[in-house]
Amino acid sequence: MSDRSPDKPKVAFYWCASCGGCEEAVVDLAEAILDVVAKVDIVFWPVAMDFKRKDVESMADGSITATFLNGAIRTSEQESMAQLLRSKSQLLVALGACSHLGGIPGLANLFDRASLMQEVYVQPPSTINAEGTLPQTHYQDNGYSVELPVFQETVRPLDQVVDVDYYIPGCPPTPKTFLAAVQILLGSELPVKGTVLAPDCALCDECPRKDTKPEKPVFNEFKRPQQMLVDEQKCLLAQGLLCMGPGTRSGCEALCVRGNMPCSGCYGPTSRVRDQGAKILSCLASLVESKDETEIDRVLSTIPDPVGTFYRYGLPGSLLQRKRPDGVRQAPLPSR
Amino acid sequence: MPEISLLSGPEAVRVGFYVCHCGTNIGGTVDVKALAGYAASLPRVAVSRDYKYMCSDPGQALIEQDIADHKLNRVVVASCSPLLHEATFRRALGRAGLNPFFLQMVNIREHVSWVHLDKKAATEKAQDLVRAAVRRVALHKPLQKRRVDINPSVLVVGGGIAGIHAALTLADAGKQVYLVEREPTIGGHMAMFDKTFPTLDCAACILTPKMTAVGSHPNIKLWTYSEVVKVDGYVGNYKVQVKHKPRYVIDDLCIGCQECIAACVYKEGKTPDEFNLGLSKRKPVYLPFPQAVPQKVVIDRDTCIEFKSGKCKKTCIEACGDRLAIDFKQKETFDEIEIGAIILTTGFKTFAPERNPYSGYGRYPNVYTSLEVERLINASGPTGGEVILRDGKKPASVGIIHCVGSRDANTNRWCSKVCCMYSLKLAHLIKEHTGAEVFNFYIDMRTPGKGYEEFYDRLLDEGVHFVRGRVAEVSDWAVHPSEEGKLVIRAEDTLAGFVRRIPVDMVVLSVGLEPQADAQDVRRLFNISCASEGWFLERHPKLAPVSTFTEGIYIAGACQGPKDIPDSVAQAGAAAAEALALIDAKSVELEPYTASILEEECSGCKSCISLCPYQAIAFVEEKKRAYINEVLCKGCGTCVAGCPSGSIKQNFFEDEEIFEEIEGVLAYA
Structure with a gap:
């Protein structure tokens, strides 16, 4: 870090509530990462190099050109890091589905904090916790006092916590998507603030099976890949599989479909859609063949986990954001 | 969401807000002064006024003057339903040189003052709705109405008296008419009757001249034994497919020699x-x-x-x-026709009295429905006009039971309107043909209509008996020797105050009228609505009784509700006049609420194509994108809601406009 060039853009990476796959995607750039590294100075990247919070605190406000933050915001520590990095960065980029829309961790918004704690620390058959001890935020021992982050009630995407300039979608973003996004950011003209740095067309546009999609696929049952031999050429929706492709932003080059698995929606909606799950539901529901209510119920009951299917990556960023905790009237969350 | 950046500069949005008192209709429940004051406090509102009747000429002039004086470029009117006065206020904007679609109406009458009592709460609700409209109107875009030509031909579906009358009226006015009837002949129910009430003129004598006129009219294409199977298009330009069922006789060659x-x-x-x-x-x-x-x-x-x-x-x-008229190899054939307007005169069916077991119908051979008795009395009927029972005897006593399948919570709640009068007619005719003693069992006698009450009086003089009360049961169970071999009608006589048993030879059930069994299919085919009972729904019960919610489609006769012949004919004439008014205008303005594909953004997923009820969307192979034919699009919005990538935009209902409205309603005041 001693050979920092004053005119090279300074870049930071940080990791909140996520699996780490997005950082992996950065590493997956392979040789291409060298080109990136040649053009920028990495000033903060805890997963790869030894940095401390105080290193960031000591930087001047706005001194980081761009911070790529992945992961949703669940704890008080993540929230405070997000605020810190925001103030130090000219551009804050939400990297990956969790940061963009809430991601898989966001499905925890179907539960409240208390029941999650019970589920994890008290109820598992492999857990012995007779006193029902739950994680604490303060701990005192031997004269030492430790402060631990608060586990918050709700998982939030980054833009519900701080102002976000750009988004890179995907769970994780493909190396190609990441590289293209970085090149756009390094370019001379920045896109409009709030842009998701990926094509703004749905996945069918780049799907190799597009031509096999019928004009009227009809559903009498929704199937899951393990229940059938999936035809490797034919449109997956036409085979009765729940493919989120029509309602999902493209840019991944239909990787899952090429692997004979339906799109699960990780690139999120296009810029014109506020609620990906509602949109894809509205589309699919009209393709159920029967007009009889009981039969429609039966067809829909073949979707075992509707929220996990239609909002797999986007519940916290959707219009509803979360399940209302029992008996609690939800205070309005800040809108994006 | 894009921030509204129209607050300043030459493009700055300047809203004029007007709240109508509508006399006391609104002013009695909503504090209109407070509402005008509230609107004045909202961003972008340049003028805010309340006025006694906004729809009046001075009310409209107020808007026009303000547009000029205050450089308004958006107008919000809080008054009644847009169904009533949106066109009025849009015209006012147009006269003042503003695009008419820069108007937004807030319905604070039907949605607020008429449905609430608490003035404070009603005013608060009105404020919420006004806030939404003021926010929405800022995003409105200038739109242009489209004008399309009207095909001057008319399709009439159903060849009963209503259809016949409508077809003849239009054909006499020089219009090409297609009359489609699914039975092998036109004439409908009226052709089955012997006499008509209250004048007792012979049904055939007044109907058959009209039937022959239809058959020979140069402007009427009569298709019997045919059904409409497909309806495409829109007002002025419908495309209809008609199926001709094979009668195994070549129409042009058969001369009817029998x-x-x-x-x-x-x-x-x-x-x-x-x-x-x-x-x-x-x-x-x-x-x-x-x-x-x-x-x-x-x-x-x-x-x-x-x-x-x-x-x-x-x-x-x-x-x-x-x-060589007989052809056993005949197949069903199809015709595609293009017409500008459609009149549905599909009629009714009679109540099936098996559903009322007390009536004895189907169990005792001498229990008849009123329609069967019409045939017995008819000179061309099965008995040549003799009222003879199934056992060959002439009845000496007859009981006519009113309201079978009408005014009955167990079957149909409605009054079938024609039964009292036809029961009186049948009582007269049976008496005339047989000299039998006739008993009428009624709940109420309903005889409003020209000459109807007089006819009732005449029957009273003719010695027909009237028992006021609902019949409990028809049975052959004799408890007295005089009842042996007879049908016994047990009924409460509510005027005398006891239960009567009246033995008769013949029972006539005055069955009510019901919607056709396939009324729901027909309604879907023509994209109109049914009321909850299944009768076709008119656009307005008082002011648009033969129009439907689908432009260019009219209804007449008993398909809209029980009706006698004079009413059916009057409606048929009205529907014909409505159709004439439409097609003689030569062209029609269409609302510009059409949807369009964002071609760059469309992924070509085809989700929208099968959703369109008007077949307006096609998939363009070369571009691998969907395409909406604007002329066919009726602006229903189904594809817009269904597009999973938000790549279909609908004029006047763009997502931004709707979200802005929702957020306006939900925003804290």
Whole structure:
């Protein structure tokens, strides 16, 4: 870090509530990462190099050109890091589905904090916790006092916590998507603030099976890949599989479909859609063949986990954001 | 969401807000002064006023003047339903040189003042709605109405008296009319009657001249034994497919001589005759009734030996001789027609009295429905006009039971409107034909109509008995020797205050009117609505009684609700006049609420294509994108909601506009 060039853009990476796959995607750039590294100075990247919070605190406000933050915001520590990095960065980029829309961790918004704690620390058959001890935020021992982050009630995407300039979608973003996004950011003209740095067309546009999609696929049952031999050429929706492709932003080059698995929606909606799950539901529901209510119920009951299917990556960023905790009237969350 | 950046500069949005008192309709429940004051405090509102009647000329002039004086470029009017006055206020904007679509209406009458009592809460709700409209209107875009030509032909569906009258009215006005009837003849229910109330003129005498006129009118294309199977298009430009069922007789060659009927290998009829409601038998080749129009026989493939075995001697073909009119190989055919307007006169069916077990229908042979009795009395009916029971006897006493399947919580709640009068008519005719003693069992006598009450008085003088009360049961259980071998009607006599048992030879059930069994299918086919009972729904019960919510489609006669002949004919004339007014305008303005594909953004997923009820969306192979034909699009918004990538935009209902409105309603004041 001693050979920092004053005119090279300074870049930071940080990791909140996520699996780490997005950082992996950065590493997956392979040789291409060298080109990136040649053009920028990495000033903060805890997963790869030894940095401390105080290193960031000591930087001047706005001194980081761009911070790529992945992961949703669940704890008080993540929230405070997000605020810190925001103030130090000219551009804050939400990297990956969790940061963009809430991601898989966001499905925890179907539960409240208390029941999650019970589920994890008290109820598992492999857990012995007779006193029902739950994680604490303060701990005192031997004269030492430790402060631990608060586990918050709700998982939030980054833009519900701080102002976000750009988004890179995907769970994780493909190396190609990441590289293209970085090149756009390094370019001379920045896109409009709030842009998701990926094509703004749905996945069918780049799907190799597009031509096999019928004009009227009809559903009498929704199937899951393990229940059938999936035809490797034919449109997956036409085979009765729940493919989120029509309602999902493209840019991944239909990787899952090429692997004979339906799109699960990780690139999120296009810029014109506020609620990906509602949109894809509205589309699919009209393709159920029967007009009889009981039969429609039966067809829909073949979707075992509707929220996990239609909002797999986007519940916290959707219009509803979360399940209302029992008996609690939800205070309005800040809108994006 | 894009921030509204129209607060300043030359493009700055300047809203004029107007709240209407509507006399006390709104002013009595909503504090209009406070509402105007509230609107004045909202961003972008340049002028805010309240006025007694906004729809009046001075009210409209107020808007026009303000647009000029205050450089308004958006207008919000809080008054009644846009259905009533949106066009009025849009015209006012147009006169002031503003695009008419820069208007947003807030319905604070039907949605607020008429449905609430608490003035404070109602005013708060009105404020929420006004806030939403003021926010939405800022995003409105200038739109242009489209004008399309109108095809001057008209389709009439159903050849009963209403359809006949509508078709003739239009044809006489020089319009090309297609009259489609699914039975082999036109005439409908009226053709089955003997006499009509209250004048007792002969139904056939007044109907058949009109039927023949239809058959021979140069402007009417009559298609019997045919059904509409597909309806595409929109007001002024409907495309309809008509299926012609094979009658196995070539229309153009059959001269109606009926020699084939006489020559049929069946010497006697074996099949219950539909037109006589099964009271007589017909042969496989038949003419529904002597005055049928067209005079073309029909062959019923279900009972014809040639169709069943292929081994008939085919004496009918021999009889037909050189005319060569019989064709056993005939297939169903289709015609595609283009028309500008459609009149539905699909009529009704009668209540099936088996649903009321107390009536004894189907259990006792001498229990008849009123329609069966019409056929018995008719001179061309199964008994040649003699009222003879199934056992060959002439009844000496007859009981007529009113309201079977009407005004009954267990079956149909509605009054069928015609039964009191036709029951009186049947009482008169039965008495005239048989001299029998006639008892009418009624709940209330309902005889409003010209000459109707006088007819009732006449019947009272003729010595017909009237028992006021609902019939409990018809049975053959005799408790007294005088009841032996008779049907006993047990009914409460609410005027005398006790229960009567009246033994009679014949029971007539005055069955009510019901929507056709396939009314729901027909309604879907033509994209109109039904009321909850299944009758076709008119656009407005008082002011648009023969229009529907689909432009260019009209309804007349009993398909809209129970009606007698004069009312059906009056409605048919009204529907014909409405259709004439439409097509004589030569062209029609269409709302510009069409949807369009964002071509760059469309992924070509095809989700929208099958959703369109108007077949307006096509997939363009070369571009791998969907395309909406703007002329066919009716702006229903189904594809817009269904597009999973948000790549369809609808004029006047863009997502931004709707979200802005929702957020306006939900925002804290």
